[in-house]
Amino acid sequence: MLELILEQRYYLVSILLFSIGFVTLFLHPNLIKKIIGLNLMDTSIFLFLAAMGYMEGGQAPMIEEGSNWAMYINPIPGGLVLTGIVVAVSTTALFLSLTHRLYRKYHSLNLDVILMLAKKGREDT
Amino acid sequence: MIGLELLLLIFLVFCAIATVLCKRLISSIIIFMAYSAVMSLVWFLLQSPDLAITEAAVGAGMTSLLFFLTLQRINQLKGLEQDEDNTKR
Amino acid sequence: MKTTQNDNGWFRRILQWASESESEGADAPEDPEKQEFQEYLEYIDAHDYIEFGAYRYMRYQQRKELGLDEPTSHYTAEPPTPQKKQKGKKSHHKQGVLRKQLRWYQVASVLITCVIFWILCLVVMELPEFGALDAPAWNEVVQRYLQQGREETGAVNAITGMILEYRAFDTFGESVVLFAAAISTILLLRTPNQPLRQRKAGDEILKELSKYLLPIILLFGFYVILYGHISPGGGFSGGAILGAALILASLILGAGEVGRVLTSKRVTYITVFSLLTYAVMKFYSFYTGANHVGWEIPKGEAGHLFSGGFLLPLNLCVGLIVACTMYTFYTLFIPTEEE
Structure with missing residues (x-):
């Protein structure tokens, strides 16, 4: 069991990080913490993908002339994650700007307070 | 080598839990920055230097900067100078 | 619980x-x-x-x-x-309806997370060993990319060759996503008639240091972009470094100084121009490649700067898009004078 855990350490850590981000996204009332949780989930999935592409003793895929293909790591997860990281930061910026708009209207970062105020405002108008 | 990997991975999990549990937002963002920096080391151990460069520039630099700027704007909106959570940079 | x-x-x-x-x-x-x-x-x-x-x-x-x-x-x-x-x-207090709902929500979310964690743990235990070569991820696609990528794309860096040649359409979509995110952030946050806050003049030490540091960071960013098909790096990494350098410049020199050169209009123009150039170049190579017209760009000798056909200008386009998007985010997020 311990050997298996040691063997699959990257996968286990990535699902741990995924669960932490998931719980944060569900349970933390603060909007900024929710965005951090989403970022944690992002990076955990990237870690999982990159760990799938790794090969024991492999080199980074800078291909030299006439070399054996089995001595490099898998380039496909690398390419996917590379674009994913940059898209993750743009979605984070979008969420942060939405948070800022919410704060400008309701003067709170707490999602429950925001919902409460929105409900009150709808009833009063 | 496996010892270093385990150390970094445990640090990652620790950082993630600390980020979530930290009371002050500014501290949790700084911990998230450290998380990203360690993540770029992990990319390097996984033989992906491209990812390491990108993560170091984007994760540790851009994302936390955006968080800081948002906090600064929000605290400015509060109109409170004596607030404890002030993001003095 | x-x-x-x-x-x-x-x-x-x-x-x-x-x-x-x-x-x-x-x-x-x-x-x-x-x-x-x-x-x-x-x-x-x-x-x-x-x-x-x-x-x-x-x-x-x-x-x-x-x-x-x-x-x-x-x-x-x-x-x-x-x-x-x-x-x-x-x-x-009598227990309200909302109270019951909230408790149900919390219990349910913890339960869902536990179940997902358990399922994922079971899956991980069944996965092939970490780092094994006989994993199903190692199929003929990878073999093709690694064996013939150097000849077919002219790139030493297999990742750049893959994302800009074999999967160029995907990368175009990613660039459009970046552009869309920048546009929607502009829509949400822009305050047109408000002047940027004039930051106090930065530290003398910071200014002196940035005089020597900034050119080196910019140079490194351009190096990472231009040599993306030869060494680790490429458009996404180098663009992020360039964007970080621009942000550092506007932090130290003041947002007005950099903003005078890189106005938001110019930044948007650069982004759109890069996107269109990317689209035109990829259209050209798809069209000629699919129809066997024979006008393909010569691949050159792999390992030299001018090699790999369109890889160098494509990298430059992607890098410019990423750098401009990062800089746009920064300019939108800096606090204005009066909210």
């Missing part, structure tokens, strides 16, 4: 609000926040409807004029500390 014990301040406040109708009696509310909200409700009954935020800002200005400096904001950026006073009162 500690989260279900609802010992948080915010949670109890919600519950209080949920059972407000029962608890509101002759006694005045002790919670200043609640009191303020009550005042707000009375205010909008007497006057016109006004947003709560605007109301609070107005109250703050009034207090400032009167010289009362007491903090008015009870909505701190973090969940407030539990208030001991209300502990005894809680037992009198």
Whole structure:
């Protein structure tokens, strides 16, 4: 069991990080913490993908002339994650700007307070 | 080598839990920055230097900067100078 | 399952609000926040409807004029500390509907996460060993990319060759996603007629240091972009470095200095121009490649700077898009003079 855990350490850590981000996204009332949780989930999935592409003793895929293909790591997860990281930061910026708009209207970062105020405002108008 | 990997991975999990549990937002963002920096080391151990460069520039630099700027704007909106959570940079 | 014990301040406040109708009696509310909200409700009954935020800002200005400096904001950026006073009162409250819903929500979310974690653990135990070569991820696609990628794309870096040649359409989509995110952030955050806050002149030390550091960072960013098909790097990494360098420059030299050269209009023009150039170049190579016209760009000798056909200008386009998007985000997020 311990050997298996040691063997699959990257996968286990990535699902741990995924669960932490998931719980944060569900349970933390603060909007900024929710965005951090989403970022944690992002990076955990990237870690999982990159760990799938790794090969024991492999080199980074800078291909030299006439070399054996089995001595490099898998380039496909690398390419996917590379674009994913940059898209993750743009979605984070979008969420942060939405948070800022919410704060400008309701003067709170707490999602429950925001919902409460929105409900009150709808009833009063 | 496996010892270093385990150390970094445990640090990652620790950082993630600390980020979530930290009371002050500014501290949790700084911990998230450290998380990203360690993540770029992990990319390097996984033989992906491209990812390491990108993560170091984007994760540790851009994302936390955006968080800081948002906090600064929000605290400015509060109109409170004596607030404890002030993001003095 | 500690989260279900609802010992948080915010949670109890919600519950209080949920059972407000029962608890509101002759006694005045002790919670200043609640009191303020009550005042707000009375205010909008007497006057016109006004947003709560605007109301609070107005109250703050009034207090400032009167010289009362007491903090008015009870909505701190973090969940407030539990208030001991209300502990005894809680037992009198009838359980509202919202309370039951909230508890159900918390229990359900913890349960869902536990189940997902358990399933993922089972899956991980069944996965092929980490780092094994006989894993199913190692199929003929990878073999093709690694064996013939160097000849077919002319790139030494297999990742750049893959994302800009074999999967170029995908990368075009990613660039469009970046552009769309930048546009929607502009729509959400732009305040057209407000001047940028003039930061105080930075430290002398920072300024002197940046004189030597900034050119090196810019040079490194361009190096990473231009040599993306030969060494580790490429458009995405180098663009992020360039964007970080621009942000550093506008942090140190002041947002006005850099903003005079790189106005938001110019940044948008550069992004759109890069996207169109990317589209035209990839259209050309798809068209000629699919129809065997024979006008393909010569691949050159792999390992040299001018090799790999369109890889170098494509990398430059992607890098410019990423750098401009990062800089746009920064300029939109810096605080303005008056909100």
